[in-house]
Amino acid sequence: MQPAETFVPPRFTVYQHRQIDKIEALHQLPEHMRFEMKVVASVFPFRVNNFVIEELIDWDKVPNDPVFQLTFPQRGMLDDESYEQMAALHRTDPTAEQVMELAQQIRNKLNPHPAGQMEKNVPELDGERVEGIQHKYKETVLFFPAQGQYCHSYCTFCFRWAQFVGKATRFNNNDADLLHNYLREHKEVTDLLVTGGDPMVMRTVKLRGYLEKLKDPEFDHIRTIRIGTKSLTFWPFRYLTDPDAQDLLALIKELVDAGKHVSIMAHINHKQELRTAATREAIALLRKTGAQIRTQAPLLNNINTDPNMWAEMWKEQTQLGMIPYYMFIERDTGAKRYFELPLYKTWETFREAYKQVSGVSRTVRGPSMSAGPGKVEVSGVSEIAGEKVFVLRFIQARNPEWVQRPFFAKYDENATWLNDLKPAFGEEKFFWEDEYNAM
Numbered sequence: 001m002q003p004a005e006t007f008v009p010p011r012f013t014v015y016q017h018r019q020i021d022k023i024e025a026l027h028q029l030p031e032h033m034r035f036e037m038k039v040v041a042s043v044f045p046f047r048v049n050n051f052v053i054e055e056l057i058d059w060d061k062v063p064n065d066p067v068f069q070l071t072f073p074q075r076g077m078l079d080d081e082s083y084e085q086m087a088a089l090h091r092t093d094p095t096a097e098q099v100m101e102l103a104q105q106i107r108n109k110l111n112p113h114p115a116g117q118m119e120k121n122v123p124e125l126d127g128e129r130v131e132g133i134q135h136k137y138k139e140t141v142l143f144f145p146a147q148g149q150y151c152h153s154y155c156t157f158c159f160r161w162a163q164f165v166g167k168a169t170r171f172n173n174n175d176a177d178l179l180h181n182y183l184r185e186h187k188e189v190t191d192l193l194v195t196g197g198d199p200m201v202m203r204t205v206k207l208r209g210y211l212e213k214l215k216d217p218e219f220d221h222i223r224t225i226r227i228g229t230k231s232l233t234f235w236p237f238r239y240l241t242d243p244d245a246q247d248l249l250a251l252i253k254e255l256v257d258a259g260k261h262v263s264i265m266a267h268i269n270h271k272q273e274l275r276t277a278a279t280r281e282a283i284a285l286l287r288k289t290g291a292q293i294r295t296q297a298p299l300l301n302n303i304n305t306d307p308n309m310w311a312e313m314w315k316e317q318t319q320l321g322m323i324p325y326y327m328f329i330e331r332d333t334g335a336k337r338y339f340e341l342p343l344y345k346t347w348e349t350f351r352e353a354y355k356q357v358s359g360v361s362r363t364v365r366g367p368s369m370s371a372g373p374g375k376v377e378v379s380g381v382s383e384i385a386g387e388k389v390f391v392l393r394f395i396q397a398r399n400p401e402w403v404q405r406p407f408f409a410k411y412d413e414n415a416t417w418l419n420d421l422k423p424a425f426g427e428e429k430f431f432w433e434d435e436y437n438a439m
């Protein structure tokens, strides 16, 4: 394996949704496809760097290439009515304000803040809402640093799309003191998840401002620090050749040496993302700090529906020293219509993949819905007392007492999310519903 200093970083160029014509690689596509992309990109933002374009997309497989689908907006992401409205506007040479106004109307119909993120999860400190923190599960706090609210590349499916479309809808905080005060007051919290966007877009000095203090004895209750990121595959030079790459690795090592478990939560949707030497070197360097790397991704129509690919990906991740962690179910927001799959299909895909891997890769859990009441796993489809049912369980829940209690929903081959499901066996409600609604 090449040592980091032998990597020559590519120039770093980022393209965003208004710059479709500037991306040379797209010029090989038919004009109508580029127009469709412009129309859809007015609603769903995208951001992509040259490394992804040049190293990760197989252009001879476009439009079916999974990383192309992951990176660029597609016609099917909007329903016909919304698409036609926006396309008609584009044909009139509109102003930016006109596009923005229509885009906002369309976005508002797409459940921009799913799972009660804006109402139920924001905690209070001294009677004030603590913006930029979510505290849904007792032991875990999510922190959204203001400088980390974008990503090296916006994934087309990402449930954080609403964070990427303008300040008014963003949810973040840049106040390190507020984070520290909150954690100081909450000794029940053991895990801090630094999320975004992608915190690894921040300069190390900023990340240090949030995390270094957690080495102090007053934060001994914070045992685990997780950092969610796409950088390992979409900009591995963050750990290799960026000016503050060494300082980033040093910070992680300092936290590990101080007794913290540091877990890099790597967003990896397809095994094609693992193919570059730079990514493999970045993984090796991170592992040398003592951090663990856990991998997670949703199952997405048009991108990663092949169970054999999942099995291969989990095996390769394990071989590289990463821990397969979650297969998620595409969330009920944004361009869900393009990516969603029926729940029974998600379970079948998970099962087909899971049975191909050895015990060391069976660390992976799923398929799981990050829904309002908690993370609900589709454990199976079964027939009980003559009724075909989904077998479900909470992996994580707003009330810890709900966790690991199996519950049952009527089988429905069209169901794609928890709120499509009805209780089985003639029950009127799921066991957790009254309590959840009262929260």
Ligand code: SF4
Pocket: 150, 151, 152, 153, 154, 155, 158, 159, 160, 196, 197, 198, 229, 230, 267
């Ligand atoms: S990298 Fe992760 S957070 Fe960023 S857009 Fe992709 S899925 Fe979303």
